[in-house]
Amino acid sequence: MAWFWPIISAILFICVLQKILSPNKNKRQPPGPIGLPIIGHFHLLGKNPHQDLHRLAQKHGPIMYLRFGFVPTVVFSSPAGAELVLKTHDLVFAGRPSIQAAKHISYDGRNIVFAQYGSYWRDMRKLATINLLSSSKISQFQPVRKAELRLAVDSLRRAAAGRETVDVSEMIMGTIGDMVCLMVFGRKFAGGGLGGSGGFKSVIDETFQVAAKPNLGDFFPYMGTIDLQGLTRRMKELSTTFDGFLEKIIDDHVLQNKQQKKENQDFVDTMMAIMDSGEAGFEFDRRHVKAVLLDMLLGGTDTSSATIDWALAELIRHPQIMKKLQQELEQVVGLDQYVEESHLEKLDYLNFVVKETFRLHPVVPLFIHEALEDCTVEEFHIAKGTRIMVNVWSMSKDPNVWQDPEKFFPERFIGSDLDLLGHDFELLPFGSGRRSCPGLQLGLTTVRLVLAQLVHCFDWELTNGMSPNELDMSEHFGLVTGKDKHIMAIPVCRLRK
Secondary structure, three states, X not given: OOOHHHHHHHHHHHHHHHHHHOOOOOOOOOOOOOOEOOOEOHHHOOOOHHHHHHHHHHHHOOEEEEEEOOEEEEEEOOHHHHHHHHHHXXXXXXXXXXXXXXXXXXXXXXXXXXXXXXXXXXXXHHHHHXXXXXXXXHHHOHHHHHHHHHHHHHHHXXXXXXXXXXXXXXXXXXXXXHHHHHHHHOOOOOOOOOOOOOHHHHHHHHHHHHHHOOOHHHHOOXXXXXOOOOHHHHHHHHHHHHHHHHHHHHHHHHHHHHHOOOOOOOXXXXXXXXXXXXXXXXXXXHHHHHXXXXXXXXXXXXXXXXXXXXXXXXXXXXXXXXXXHHHHHHHHOOOOOOOOHHHHHHOHHHHHHHHHHHHHOOOOOEEEEEOOOOEEEOOEEEOOOOEEEEEHHHHHOOOOOOOOOOOOOHHHHOXXXXXXXXXXXXXXXXXXXXXXXXXXXXXXXXXXXXXXXHHHHEEEEEOOOOOHHHOOOOEEOOOOOEEOOOOEEEEEEOOOO
């Protein structure tokens, strides 16, 4: 440990020197709590930082200054603040922080999520939106979604016949994972195929967990090379695992396409065709293909499954709301058939339930950006390189925006024209502006379809005599924030067929 104190002394010296020489030292910053030397405000955050930031904002205001290590940070915690970041100053705040996770997991920021704003990012987003996430491409995979959901329902019907307890959260994750893998890779990997003791899902879960943990190398100069937490080492290992998996998938597709041209192309086929043809119009090789595939895989699995998990948990906790949704499904669909995607636009109350779930349980509670240049926001100076956070979770708890904000109440959206497209800053499940999620249509279709089918086909009984209001609704923070405890329940068939 003889090396420890010289490093700390050097960091402290750099910190003081930067403070003295900073050209922004006399410019007005947003209000915020007093920080500690070196660490700044790290000590104020616990296992659920979005909740801690919400409590701090209640004291210091909706635009709040914090410092984490050497990284200045401004947190916006109101719809008006979100509009400033995502609309008024959208271009200035379109940057992404340069972090270890982006470097090691996303092919040095070659994907859409972590890529720095610029011509490359615009080209990649356009390519993915047109070729992978268009309405026609989403419609192409409708039979895949239908078939996988039918398999899940059949499995639940067998469990219902034997009065078996089901890990519903695990079942939802597996079903969504199968859907996404079939769309992206043309085959399923939810049960394995990616190495590690738990197979495919365990590697995805750990990737989200490791990437979500604060890495000292992202906040303190030169600490990244020391890797005291071991996070960088583990990210490199995960990257190697993913890379080997994706290389094998691509090689298999190349071989298959040489032998026989497939009628329905999955995402790998589409990306490889673009790479081989050179039609991308910019540098686009296997690294870029793999980076986009990782985006589709990681972004399309946990967000949708976590949202469905939250929604079903709230419906179980509120039997009257569950019954009301089931009555709508009976009227529109009927008890003699399954829910089809063609039914979704006719299910108004389902849409209210999904909106209320997005509001009360945002699975991405913090949007993180970076200022690309100096700017002034509400008379506050925000320097280039400042990390910007929009606390969506805090906005969902604001009594000035929502009546009874802690209450799950889908009826609040009756007669409301609030949409989910990023136009209304009170509700931003898919973000807004340049950095909004390009997979909105696919994600919304998947969430509504799976939730509707689970509610239409089954009633759900909690195990061990647990009453609905005893269901644990605590959060597990990460890149995607889901329920901390899985839903364990017995399905009871409702359909006549």
